[in-house]
Amino acid sequence: xxxxxxxxxxxxxxxxxxxxxxxxxxxxxxxxxxxxxxxxxxxxxxxxxxxxxxxxxxxxxxxxxxxxxxxxxxxxxxxxxxxxxxxxxxxxxxxxxxxxxxxxxxxxxxxxxxxxxxxxxxxxxxxxxxxxxxxxxxxxxx
Amino acid sequence: xxxxxxxxxxxxxxxxxxxxxxxxxxxxxxxxxxxxxxxxxxxxxxxxxxxxxxxxxxxxxxxxxxxxxxxxxxxxxxxxxxxxxxxxxxxxxxxxxxxxxxxxxxxxxxxxxxxxxxxxxxxxxxxxxxxxxxxxxxxxxxxxxxxxxxxxxxxxxxxxxxxxxxxxxxxxxxxxxxxxxxxxxxxxxxxxxxxxxxxxxxxxxxxxxxxxxxxxxxxxxxxxxxxxxxxxxxxxxxxxxxxxxxxxxxxxxxxxxxxxxxxxxxxxxxxxxxxxxxxxxxxxxxxxxxxxxxxxxxxxxxxxxxxxxxxxxxxxxxxxxxxxxxxxxxxxxxxxxxxxxxxxxxxxxxxxxxxxxxxxxxxxxxxxxxxxxxxxxxxxx
Numbered sequence: 027x028x029x030x031x032x033x034x035x036x037x038x039x040x041x042x043x044x045x046x047x048x049x050x051x052x053x054x055x056x057x058x059x060x061x062x063x064x065x066x067x068x069x070x071x072x073x074x075x076x077x078x079x080x081x082x083x084x085x086x087x088x089x090x091x092x093x094x095x096x097x098x099x100x101x102x103x104x105x106x107x108x109x110x111x112x113x114x115x116x117x118x119x120x121x122x123x124x125x126x127x128x129x130x131x132x133x134x135x136x137x138x139x140x141x142x143x144x145x146x147x148x149x150x151x152x153x154x155x156x157x158x159x160x161x162x163x164x165x166x167x168x
Numbered sequence: 169x170x171x172x173x174x175x176x177x178x179x180x181x182x183x184x185x186x187x188x189x190x191x192x193x194x195x196x197x198x199x200x201x202x203x204x205x206x207x208x209x210x211x212x213x214x215x216x217x218x219x220x221x222x223x224x225x226x227x228x229x230x231x232x233x234x235x236x237x238x239x240x241x242x243x244x245x246x247x248x249x250x251x252x253x254x255x256x257x258x259x260x261x262x263x264x265x266x267x268x269x270x271x272x273x274x275x276x277x278x279x280x281x282x283x284x285x286x287x288x289x290x291x292x293x294x295x296x297x298x299x300x301x302x303x304x305x306x307x308x309x310x311x312x313x314x315x316x317x318x319x320x321x322x323x324x325x326x327x328x329x330x331x332x333x334x335x336x337x338x339x340x341x342x343x344x345x346x347x348x349x350x351x352x353x354x355x356x357x358x359x360x361x362x363x364x365x366x367x368x369x370x371x372x373x374x375x376x377x378x379x380x381x382x383x384x385x386x387x388x389x390x391x392x393x394x395x396x397x398x399x400x401x402x403x404x405x406x407x408x409x410x411x412x413x414x415x416x417x418x419x420x421x422x423x424x425x426x427x428x429x430x431x432x433x434x435x436x437x438x439x440x441x442x443x444x445x446x447x448x449x450x451x452x453x454x455x456x457x458x459x460x461x462x463x464x465x466x467x468x469x470x471x472x473x474x475x476x477x478x479x480x481x482x483x484x485x486x487x488x489x490x491x492x493x494x495x496x497x498x499x500x501x502x503x504x505x506x507x508x509x510x511x512x513x514x515x516x517x518x519x520x521x522x523x524x525x526x527x528x529x530x531x532x533x534x535x536x537x538x539x540x541x542x543x544x545x546x547x548x549x
Contacts, residue, residue, distance in 0.1 A: 036293070038300060064415065073410045093319060093417065095311035096364035097303045101284065101296065110302035110363070112312055112417040120416040122302045132364055137319035150295045158293070160300050 036152045038160035041065045042145070050145040050159060051087075054119060055080035063119040087143040088166065089115040094137065096130045109135055111163050115143075127164040140166040171386040173264045174397040175546070176271075177206025178513075180379035180506045182344045183497035186279070189376070191223045192231035195277035198378035198502075199232055202273065206382040207392070210237035213382070214269040218245045219256030219276040220501035232275060247501075249536025250450065251405075252276065253379065254504025258403045258542060260383045270388040276506070277378035278499035285374070306537070307363035307371055307451060312417055314365060314453025321468040323456060325365040329356040330474045331452040332370045332494055338481060339491025341522035346375045346497035356452075370452035375497030379505035381512075394549050398512045401529070401545040402434035408539040420454065423541040424461040424533065431531070431543040432463070439463035442485060442545075443527040444514055446507035448535040449492040459487075462533060462543075481522055489514070489522045504542060507532040515548040 034044040043053045054063040059076035063083060070077045094111045109125035125141065128134050141163040148158040179201035186194060195218070203209055210233070218229030229243035248255040253276025260274040286298075286305035298304060317323045333353050339345035351369050359367040389397050404427040411419045432438055439462060447462060449455040456470045464485055465473040473479065479487035490496045490510040493503060511530035513519045524530075532544045 038295065038297070066415075072415070092413065093312045093316040095303065095308040095315060095366075096361075097299070097305070097308050098361040098363065099284065099307070100298055100303065100305060104296060104299040106299075108299050108303075110308045110312065112302070112413065114413075120413040122416050124300060124302050137315060148295070148300070150293070152293065158295065 035156050035159045038148065038158055042159065042161055052085040052143065052161060054083050054085045056083045065119065065121065085118050086116045089113045089121070089141055089143070091125065091135070091137055091139045091141050092120060094125065094135055096132065096135065113141055113163050123161060123163050125163045142166040170265050170267065173261050173400045174384045174386065174389040174394070174549070175381050175400065175508065175512055176384045176389060176392060176397055177202045177204070177208065177382035178380070178509045179205045180344060180502070180509045181377060183346045183375040183377035183499060186376045191220070191226070191228055191277060191279045192235050194279060194376060194378045195228060195232040195275050196235035198277065198380040199236055199273060199275050202380035202382050208271070208382060211239060212271050213239070213241060213273045215241050215260070215263055215272040216243045217256040217260040217272065217274045218243065219247070219253035219274070219504060220245065220278060221247055221249060221252050222278060222280065222500070228277065229275070248540040249538050250448065250498070250500050251504055251534045251536035251540035251542045252501040253506070254532070254534045254542035254544065255405065255540065257381060257505055257508055257544070258405055260381070261400055261403050264383050264385050270385040272383050273380060274383060274505060275378065275380040276502040276504055278501040279376045280374045280499060282374055303363065305363070307366050309418060309537070310451035310454050311363040311366045313420055313457055317453070317457050317470065321471065323471040325357065326353070327471040327474055328365055328370060328452040328456055329353055329367070331449060331455040332356045334474070334480055335449060335488045335492040335494040336369070338489045338522060339495035341481070341489070342491050342496060345491040345495055346373050347491070347495045366451050366453055370494070372450045372493035372498040373495065375499050377497060377499035377502040377506065379502045379509050381505055381508055396516050397549045398515050399547040399549050401547045402431040402543070404430035404434065404543045406430070406541045418537055418539055420535055420539060421457055421461050423539045424458060424535060427533070427541040427543040428462045431545050435545040437529065437545070442529050442531045444489060444511060444524040444530045445485060445487045445533070446490060446492070446510050446530070447487060447533040449488055449494050450498060450535070452494065455487065455492070458533065462531065481524065486524050489524060504532070504534040507534065508544060508546065511546050515546060
């Protein structure tokens with residue numbers, strides 16, 4: 027294992043990466059032909075079928091809440107309520123996640139609201155005792 | 169041009185919870201009902217197509233034959249999420265359409281537990297993704313699709329809730345539905361919130377159930393008598409072609425629109441010609457978006473369409489007069505053949521208290537998350 031891998035905490039999704047400065051970011055895979063961006067690896071572009079190698083791109087941290095649901099019943103052990111969100115990242119792809127720092131109430135959560143991607147440490151730790159990191163969405167101040 | 173294909177016999181068991189029965193026993197019961205309805209026996213069947221989700225690796229089709237007669241015919245076990253039953257029906261249809269067989273059996277069956285469907289998404293690290301990366305459970309996914317409609321057209325929670333009021337009312341007229349209980353609007357909207365805007369009464373019921381159909385070539389149908397036969401005017405099956413957000417929020421709309429377009433084209437008709445529809449109301453939000461996806465009303469008009477009463481029994485185009493998945497119940501693999509049973513029963517004029525008068529053309533629609541969408545158009549002979 028490289029020093030960098032040792033230095034970076036474990037993540038909840040493989041496309042959450044860390045820069046040389048240790049700052050977390052989300053990485054997309056961009057089709058070399060049509061420009062479509064994906065968060066997961068694939069053999070060819072789902073949209074245009076191009077087999078050219080994908081280009082790794084840093085995803086923006088700003089976007090808009092496309093649609094959502096407020097989840098009140100989930101599996102045992104999952105904290106509810108929470109806001110399940112589908113976000114359109116600005117000039118990139120859409121991304122599924124949880125919207126935090128907002129009342130889980132339809133009077134406070136509105137489609138079209140501006141959001142940003144933030145990174146948080148989770149309660150979960152891996153075998154080495156290191157804390158996992160994930161991404162969330164939160165409302166963006168005007 | 170190949171010849172028409174007919175449903176000669178079709179039936180379903182009353183949906184319910186049968187934890188002490190076997191999956192093959194449940195399937196065998198529907199198979200025998202459909203054979204009896206056609207006045208035929210298992211020895212007349214040249215192939216069996218089986219739709220199931222939960223037990224599909226266990227040779228459910230073969231086990232059904234072990235229960236009702238091991239004739240050695242080919243058996244195909246199909247799985248396509250909630251479209252599994254419709255996929256089995258379509259495979260049976262295609263086998264007859266191709267000229268390979270004259271008489272085949274399609275069976276859909278499911279035995280389910282209670283509770284939420286979906287995937288908590290735990291990785292090798294044992295950490296559930298549910299709640300961390302939004303929700304992948306069915307109530308939330310279909311709620312998000314409903315909220316997308318709200319965003320575009322101002323659809324209100326009341327519009328979605330009215331679907332449940334209607335379908336629960338319809339089920340009071342269907343003795344084979346899991347529930348026969350009226351649910352007024354205040355009760356639907358006041359029920360426990362599961363995933364906003366879907367309350368508990370706006371979520372389909374997990375049940376055990378089975379349904380089956382005997383499918384025949386034109387030659388065989390003429391030979392056996394067309395008295396109660398129903399013609400399959402069109403069969404369409406689609407998957408999800410690439411759309412902007414499909415990989416993030418499953419796009420249930422485009423594959424439905426594609427299947428509907430193909431089915432209408434094959435049948436040479438339009439949505440205005442359809443007299444009744446059984447569509448995939450897995451959640452109340454889904455029925456609203458499918459009004460537009462199936463062309464029953466114009467873009468953005470689904471809220472006004474449910475308000476108008478058009479989709480109630482007695483309305484312009486009654487939808488889910490069986491009670492739908494919301495109240496009849498949703499045994500995944502059986503659903504796609506149970507809705508064929510419902511439409512065929514109306515075309516035969518045998519639907520009793522819930523009969524859609526003068527029904528000549530009916531449409532069935534199911535949607536499997538992943539995505540698989542099946543649309544069938546049936547016609548009175």
